[in-house]
Amino acid sequence: MKKIDATDYTVGVVGAGAMGQGIAQVSAQGGMRTIILDAKPGAAESAKATIAGRLDRMVEKGRMSDTAAAAAKDCIEFVEEVSGLADCDTVVEAVFEDLDVKQSLFKQIEDVVSDDCIIASNTSSIPIASIARACRVKGRVAGLHFFNPVPIMKLVEVIRGPETEDAVAANLSELGKRMTRIPVTVKDAPGFLVNLGGRAFTTEGLRVVHDAVATPAQVDAIMRDCRHFRMGPFELMDLTGIDVNYPVSLIVYEGYMQDPRLKTSPIHKALHDAGRLGRKTGGGWFQYGEGGKPVPGESPDHETNAAPAKQVALAEDDPVLAAFCADIGLAVGTDDGTCPILAAPVGEDATTVAVRTGADFRRLVAVDLLCDTATRVTVMTAPGADLSARDAVAATIVASGRKVTAIKDSPGFVSQRISAMVANLGTFMAEIGLASPDDIDLAMKLGLNYPMGPLELSSDLGLKNHVEILEALQAMTGEDRYRPTSWLRRRAALDLPIDTPS
Template sequence: MGNTNEARLTLGIVGAGAMGSGIAQVAAAAGINVHIFDMRADAAANSRNDVAKRLRKRVDEGKLTADEAETTIACLNVADRIEDLAACDVIVEAIVENLDVKRELFKALEGIVSEETILASNTSSLPIGAIAAGLKHRQRVGGLHFFNPVPLMRLVEVIPGPDTTDAVVETLVALGKRLGRDPVVVRDTPGFLVNLGGRAYTTEALAILHENVATPAQIDAVMRDCCGFRMGPFELMDLTGIDVNFPVTRFVHESFFGDPRLRSTPYHRYLLETGQLGRKTGRGFYHYGEGAQKPSADAVRMGAAAEKVFLVEPSDVLKTLALELGVSILDTDDGVSPLLGAPLGEDTTAFATRTGSDARRLVALDLSFDTSKRITAMTAPGCDPAIRQAVINALIGSGRAVTAIADSPGFIAQRIVAMVANLGCEMAQAGLAAPRDIDKAMRLGLNYPQGPLEFAQSIGPRHVLAVLTALQSLTGDDRYRPSQWLRRRASLGIPVWTV
C-alpha cells in the first residue's frame, strides 16, 4: 500500500494554511508531484504563490539556484475540487483541529480515492484512531505530524492508529525521510510525543511564577544561561501564542484525567481570557509595544561584598566557587558571617532546618548546572537583607549575573529540568516511543539542548530522583512523583535508556 518511488509518487494536501503550505514546499523540493486543495476560494492558489515567492527570494539571497527553485515550483499544482485528489498515492490533511471536521473530510476522501491511497492527518493532538473511526478502510489511515515552520523543522511524528498496517507505517516513515525529515514512530496518545513532553518545561515555569518565586524574565534567563535552552519558557509561550499553548495544555491535562504533572495555572488561563496572547497581540508575559523593554533578570550590586563565609556542608563545588569569589572560608561559624549552602531539591528553609543553620544568614546557591554566566541565589523568609546583598555583591564581582529569587525547593533550574526529565521517563515507561526516539523528538521538535532522558543521564538519574523526591515531600504535591522508569534505573545504577 502506498508508494514512495521517486518517479511515481503523487501527494495530495488538504489545507493551504501555514502547515499545508510548508508540507507542500518540502514535498515539491523532494521532486514529488503535489496537489494542494482548500475549501476557501483562492487559498490553494495563494499558497502556491507564497511558496514560489519564498523560493525565489532564496534565489535572490544566493541560497538556491534558479533552476532548483523553478523545478520545485513546477511540482506544485492547485486542485480546484477535492475530487482532483482522486489519483494521489498519499493525502495529508492539514486543516482545523476539530475532530468532527476531520472525520467528515476523511469520509469524503474515502469516497473518491482508491483503496490503496494512504490518508494521513497532520493533527497535533487528536487521536488517529478517533479520526479513522467510521471509515471502511481504517487500516490505511495514519498520523504524519509536522512541526512549524515545516521547511526548518526536521522532525515528523508518524502515528499508527489501532488498525493501521505496518506497511502504511513503513510508507509514511519512508515519505518523511524523502521529505528530508527525521521520522519518529509514536504511539497514538493525547499530544503524541512532543506536545505531551513539552508540557513540563512551560508548566513548571508557570508553577514557579504562580508561587511568586521569580519573574518570567528571571526564569527565562536561568533556563537560557544555566541550562542551554535557546528560549526561556515564557519567551516560548509568547512566541507560540497563549491561544495555542493554553488550549493544548488544557487538552493534554484533561486527556490524562487531571494528572497533576500536566496542569497549568490560573494566570495562564487569565492571559487567554484577557486577550494577552503574546507577540501577536503585543502583550503576554512580556510587553512588545514600541519602546517596550524586557524587565531585567539581574540583581544589582549595592555596597560591599562579603569577605568571609562559612560553608554549611562540605562541597568541593561550593568551595571552588568561594575561592573564585576571593572570600575567606571560615573553619567554624563565627556567628556573623554569611552561611553558604548548595541544596539539592530542598528550599533554604528545609536546608536550614535539617542542618541546624541560622536561616537569617544563609544564602543557598544552585550549583547543579552551568554557573559560568549566571548563578541563582535564594534565601529563606526573614533572611538578613545585608547578608543576602553582601553575597550577591561577591557573586557579581566574579563577573557572573545573579538571579536572586524567593525560597523554592529546587530553585528554578533543578525544578524545571527534573520535571522535563521525569516526563520523558514517564513517556518511556508508557512505551510511547523508544527511549532514544523520545530524546530525538524533543531535541528536533522543541530545540531542547538535550532530550529529557539525556538530561537525566547527564545530571545523574539519582540526582534527578533526589530532586523530585524532595519536591514531592516538601510540597505534598503528587505533581512531583517520580516516574517508575526513573526510580528503577536510578536505584540500579544503570543508564536511563536501558530497556
Template sequence: MVDVTSRDLVIGVVGCGAMGQGIIQVALQGGMKVVAHDAMVGGAEAGAKKVIARLDRLVEKGTLEADAAAAIKDKLVVSNGIEDLAPCGVVVEAVFEDIEVKRDLFTAIEGVVAEDAIIASNTSSLPIGSIARVCKHPGRIAGLHFFNPVPLMRLVEIIQGPATDDAVIEKLVTVGERFGRTPVVVKDSPGFLVNLGGRAFTTEGLHLEHEAVATPAQVDAVMRDCGHFRMGPFQLMDLTGIDVNYPVSMIVFEQFLNDPRLRTTPLHRALAEAGRFGRKTGQGHFRYDDKGQVIDPPSPDHVTDAAPATTVAVATEGDEALAELLERAGLNVRNDDGTMPVVAALYGEDATGFAARTGTDHTRLVAIDTTGDTSKRITLMTAPAADPAHRDAVAAAFAKAGVAPTVIQDSPGFILQRMRAMIANLGCEMAQIALATPSDIDTAMKLGLNYPLGPLEIAEQMGVKRTYEILSAIHDATRDPRYRPSLWLRRRALLGLGAHQTA
C-alpha cells in the first residue's frame, strides 16, 4: 500500500472550489506535491491561482517566508485531465454533494490511479459506504472531512466506511497530521461526528424559544456569560445561515429515523421557508444592518425599579453554591416569616414541580440556577401566579452586586442546565454507539465547533451523576423522549464513574 510518509507523496484534489482550495493549501504547506483537478474547464487553474494568492498574502503578513512560498508553489500542478491523477498516492474528492456525481467520479478515479492509492471524499453528509459500493476496491475508500475555512480549522474527520480497511484509516491519520490538522477517526454515520454533535446546541436553544421559556437574546447571553461558549445558538444559526443549518438538522434527524433527541422546531422551518436565513438576508432570529450588526439588539437583562431585597428564606438548605451567591448579592438568610422571597437552587426541576413537591409557597418562590459561571449573569425563574415583587427584589439585589439578572419563564433545567445536559447527553450517546472514542468526541467538538469543553468534559465538569439527574428530572417533567438519558451516561452515573470510562 502507498507510503504516506514518503517525501515524494503526491496528493490529488478533485474539485477546486472553496473547500478544494483550502485542502490544496494545507497539503502544499505540509510539504506535499499536489495535483489540482476540476471537471469544469478552467476550474483547476482558477482554483490554483486563488491558492497562490493566499500564499502571497501570507508572505505579505510575514507569516510565511518568501523562499518557502516559492518552494510550495512549485509543488502545485494544474491538471489538464483526470489522467494526470495517475501518480497520486492519495486523492481527495471535494465536489458538490450529489451521490451519483461522486460515484461516477470515484469510478473514474479508480480507473486512473494505482491499486494501492487511497481515495477519500470530503463529503459532509453522504455515507461513505454508499460511495464505496460502486468501487472495485471499496477497502481503500474513506472519508476525509475538512471544515471551512480549511486553513484555519484544525480538525479533520476521518470516516471509516463499512468496507474501509483499517490500514487505510491509519494512513489517513498520518496524512491528516502531515496536513497540519488534528485527525479524529469516526464511524460512517449520518452527520459523522461534528454535524451530529452540534444538533444538541442549536435544537435545544430552539426548543427553549418554542416553549416561550426565554428569548433568543436571553439564551445566547446565558450560554456566553455562564457557559463560556463563544456564541449562543441563535447567533451561530444566523451566522452560518438558516438555509444551511435547517436542512442539515432535518437530514440528520431523518437519517437517525426521527430520533427525538435531534428534533428541531416549527419556527426553525418557518424561518427557512420565509427566506429569513440570518445575516446574509438581513433577518433571521435577529435583524441585521448592511455591516452584519444586530439592529436594536434586545437586552437579555431584567430591568426593574424595585428595591433590592436584603433578606430571603432558603428552601434548599445546604447548597453551598447558593449560599455563596446569596452572600455575594448581600442577601441575608433568615427564617421564613411568610412575607419575604423564598429562594431555591434547582437542578433539572422547574419551580412549579419543586413547589408542589415540597409545599413551598409558589407565590414567593424564586428559583436560581447556580450552575456555570455566575460572576457576570444569573438566571432566575418563578412558577405561574408568582408575585413578581419577590422576583424583582431578588433580581435587583443581584443587579446591585454587579451580576446581570436574566428572568425566564418556568422551565425544568433553566437554560444552561438544559443546554449543557443535552450537549453532554448527545456526546455520551455518540460514545455509546461507538461513533468515535470519548476523547476524539471531545476533541472534535472543541475544534470543529469551538466549544469551550467537549461534551463528555461538560458532563464531568457538571458532575456525571448530576448531569444524569438533571436529564432524568427534565424527562420526568416533560415525558418527552428527547430528554431520555443515554445508557452511557446512566451506567457511569450509577456506578460513580467518569464520562470517559470505556471499560
C-alpha cells in the first residue's frame, strides 16, 4: 500500500457530479494525480473544465496563487473507461445512492486496480458493509464521506466497515489530511456520524411545533439567539430541502430499529407530501421570493402594550433568577397576592412548578435562564394563566433591551428541550462507540456548523440539569424518546466529565 505522501500518489474519482467535482478539486489541490471518470460521455471532461474555472476564481479572489492553481490543474485528468483507473492508489466512488449500482461499480474497479488499491465510497446513507459484500478484497473497502460543497466543508468521515483493515482506515485519514480536510474515523452505522447526530436538532424542533408549544419562527429565533446556532432547525430544513432531510430522517430511524429518539413528526411528512420542499420550491416552513430570499412572515417577538412590572415575587429561592431580576431592573419582594410570580425551572413546565411550590399558577411566569439571555428571553405560562402578569414581565424585559418570545407551557421550554436532545444523541453515539467523544464534537461542529459539539453542550447544560430535563420530558410525555442514555446517567451520578472514557 503506497504511502499517502508519495509524489506520484494517484486518486481516481468516479462520478463527475457536484460531489465528485469537489473531491477531485481537493485531491488536485493536495498535489495528487487525479483521474475523473463518469459513465456519461463528456461529463468527466466537462468536470475538469469546471474545476479549472473554480481554481481561476480562487486566484481572482486572492485565495490561491497562479502557480498553485496551475499546478492543481495539471494534476487533473479524465478517462472514459474504468480501465483508465488501473494505476490508481485510491479510488473514491461518488455516484448516486443505489446499492446495486455501487456494488457493480466496485466489482468493475476491482477487476482493473491492484490489490493494494483502496476503494472508498462517498455514500452518505448506504452501509459500507453492504457495498463491500460484493467485493473480492473486502478489507480495502471503506467510506470516505465528504460534505457539500467539498472545497469549503473541511470535514471528511472515514467509515470503517466490519472488515476494513486498520491500515486502510489510517491511510484514508492521511489522504483526507493531504486533501486539506479534517478526518474523523467512524464506525459503519446508519447515517454514520453527522447524519445521525443532526437528527435531534430538527426532529425535536418539529416536535415542539407539533405540540403547538411554539411556531417555527419562534423556535428558530430562540435557537439562534439563545443557543447561537447559525440557523434554526426550520430554516435549516428549508435550506437543505424537505426532499432531502425527510427521507434521511426515515433512513436513520429505520436503521436504528425505530428508536423513538430519532422519530420525526407528522408535520414533516405532510410538508414533504405537499411538495413544499423549502427554498427550492419557494415555500417550506417559510415563504421565499426571487433568488430564495425569505419573505417576512410572523414575528417571533412578543409585543405588548402592558405597563412594565415594577415588582415580582419568586416562586422559590433562586439566586440566578434574583440576579436576572436585578439585571433588568425588576424588584423582588414578597407575594402581595397581585404581583407576577417568577420561576426559572430546569426541565419542569410552569404547571409542575406551580403544583410543587404552591405558587398561584394564574400569576406564575416561567423564564428560561439555562441559556444566553443577553438578546432574547423565553417566557411561558401555565394553562389558565392571567396573561396580564406575563405581559407585564415581558414589558420589563423588553425595556431592558432584550426581545421576548412567549410560548405555551412545556417541560424544558424550547432551548432546553432541543439542546438536551442534541446532547443526549451525542452521548448515545459515544456510548455505542460510533466515534471518540472528541471526534463526535469535532464532526458536529465542522459538518453542521454547531456552535459547540453535543458532548460540550451536555457539559454546558450541566450533566445533572441535562438528566433532569430529559426525565421531566419523559415523565410528562410518557415517551422513551426522552430517556437519558446510560453514558449520561453514569457520569452525572458520579460527577464525572461527560467525555470520561468507559
